[in-house]
Amino acid sequence: MHSSITKKLAITLLAWAIALVVFFPIFWMILTGFKTEGEAVATPPSLFFEPTLSGYHEVMARADYVKFAINSVVVSLGSTLLALLIAVPAAYSMAFLPTPRTRGTLLWMLSTKMLPPVGVLMPIYLLFRDLGLLDSLSGLIVIYMLMNLPIVVWMLYTFFKDVPKDILEAGRMDGAGTLQEVLYLLVPLTLPGIASTGLLSVILSWNEAFWSLNLTTSSAAPLTAFIASFSSPEGLFWAKLSAASTMAIAPILILGWMTQKQMVRGLTFGAVK
Amino acid sequence: MRSISLIPAAGVALLTSLAAHAETITVATVNNNDMIIMQGLTDEFEKAHPDIKLDWVVLEENVLRQRLTTDIATNGGQFDVMTIGTYEVPIWARQGWLTALDDLPKDYDENDLLKPIRDGLSQKGKLYALPFYGESSMMYYRKDLFEKAGIQMTEQPTWKEVRGWADKLNDPDNGVYGICLRGKPGWGENMAFLSTLVNTYGGRWFDEKWHPEIDSPAWKEAVSFYVDMMKHDGPPGATSNGFNENQALFSSGKCGIWVDATSAAGRLYDPSESKVADKLGFAPAPVAETPKGSHWLWSWALAIPQSSQSKDAAKTFITWATSKGYVDLVGEKKGWTSVPPGTRKSTYDNPKYQQAAPFASFVLKAIETADPTDPSAKPVPYTGVQYADIPEFQAIGTQVGQMIAAALAGQQTVDQALSNAQRSADRTMRQAGYYKD
DSSP: OHHHHHHHHHHHHHHHHHHHHHHHHHHHHHHHHTSOHHHHTOSSOOSSOOOOOHHHHHHHHHSOHHHHHHHHHHHHHHHHHHHHHHHHHHHHHHHHSOOTTHHHHHHHHHHGGGSOGGGGHHHHHHHHHHHTOTTOHHHHHHHHHHHHHHHHHHHHHHHHHTSOHHHHHHHHHTTOOHHHIIIIIIHHHTHHHHHHHHHHHHHHHHHOOHHHHHHOSSTTOOHHHHHHTTOOSSSOOHHHHHHHHHHHHHHHHHHHHHTHHHHHHHHHTTTTO | OHHHHHHHHHHHHHHHHHHHHOEEEEEEEEOSHHHHHHHHTHHHHHHHOTTEEEEEEEEOHHHHHHHHHHHHHTTOOOOSEEEEETTHHHHHHHTTOBOOOOOOOGGGOGGGBOHHHHHHTEETTEEOSEEEEEEEEEEEEEHHHHHHTTOOOOSSOBHHHHHHHHHHHOBGGGTBEEEEOOOSOSTTTHHHHHHHHHHHTTOOSBOTTSOBOTTSHHHHHHHHHHHHHHHHHSOTTGGGOOHHHHHHHHHTTOEEEEEEEGGGHHHHTOTTTOTTGGGEEEEEOOBSSOSTTSSOEEEEEEEOBTTOSOHHHHHHHHHHHTSHHHHHHHHHHHOGGGSOOSSBHHHHHOHHHHHHOTTHHHHHHHHHHOOTTSOSSSOOSSOOSSSOSSTTHHHHHHHHHHHHHHHHTTSSOHHHHHHHHHHHHHHHHHHTTSOOO
């Protein structure tokens, strides 16, 4: 009995320690956003200081945060919806109507994630130029959808695999067509899984910085471009950069906080099998 | 039927009237202090030119360089004004990517631009970009420490003298290092400085037939001198120090001597950013065998890509942002130490600037005596003091920089580093087709 309490305590402490280590950079960034530029680079770093909003004021004066934030919301939600729209039927057919090539197709889809994006920058840039998609929200939505599609299909595939075939069969006996089967049986049964997949896709799109920096200029630029405009090799802008970063991650951090139960459930779903 | 055909017509009319109302130009720029000030003055420009609206894309130097290169090489047409340096201008102009700026308005006073900067931004006598600010390199030192150690600064210091001074000033126990120099690898970081050191030791990047000369005696002498001095008198972990890190070290009082960009002078002299503002001394960049190429020349400039659809509006903007009027505007609004330095003679003739910036004459002299067309004691096939104006140079410079940083970190000897660097540069040049033998 005694030893199990000690064990529990040790595990709790360890979990707290790991959480602190992981969260510390974010905490430090939030703190730095409220410092002056001088305090931000002071050695030894100051933990207690008079907080100021001057970093935030300057950031707001230099760039239109709301415009960037709206673009981020539109692009990450749009790309996630589009990805789900394509991935649900794809994962359905792979989970319930597998062929000998299904496994290979799944692996091949994942292999597209192994290529560094810069390797296809030029062809994509030229395509986008000719299609008039440079600096457009629709272009970015398409790219993010393509970027997340392999992961979304994989995750949905594992969730769908857990649904007993008999349930779908029973539905079919009652006269449900494929569409009804998916809409009224499969989707409601796996809704938590679909939700966590969607959340992950939103987060990945929100944080993506390579394509958003390369394919947008001003009108479709999301928050990653907003942060990038404050990172500088010359001069001291740490407080402003931290303020801008805090503003950029705040919405997604809050969303993550609110939905952490679903997230954890979704992410550990396949692992326990 | 009639009403249907009216709708698109009305739409077109509306669009045309909107377009006539204000033309939007997209300006891509680096997020250095001077450019942030320019962005902050957007309202002033738009007030004076109500028919032009500015959209800004502000990025960190390396990200910006990649972004702009992608766009201009694919004729993407996303930008109307690009902020590029003296390295890109001649290369991009030869490719036909930039708009020649040959009919500038009279009141722009082209001849007021400093000649070395103007030359650096020209190709075959034609100007392809207008300088926003310019810089050379010079030596900063701590007057108080020099006095305490009984050192007398000379009018033109030599590297041999500098070594002796650094030895005397070095006092790591009290947190002061004799000398701080760039060590972070990169063609625009340690190699910008090291190129000037090699030049003044009589070396060059390439011979007349484009063969690299990195394993030549002059390179060995210069790099050995650098590595040896940094190991004795430099701060620990110097391989991670670039311009920014050294500026932070020097302004917090940790270096006796620092040789770097003239553009740091304004900030070092500003007591709100620098602890050594009242003890700051300036001197020309040190020399060794020859004064040629002992200090670099760089300018950030505004250019108009051929792919821009709004060339006239873009030209209106870049002539405004690089004009005498702009310098005055910044001086009045932001203070005279904040005006973009190193572009116009008139800035240096201005008594208000002279009074606010006692380093002005040093900077002017450094820029005026830097000659990118004659950077080395021996003849060279390229233009540029701290770089060669060929597309291959970025890769070569950065690779050589990494090898020298490895030597500085003690992972290999200087001889090993330079012979490796020579081999790799030779391979790149051969593959690029500069020579076959």
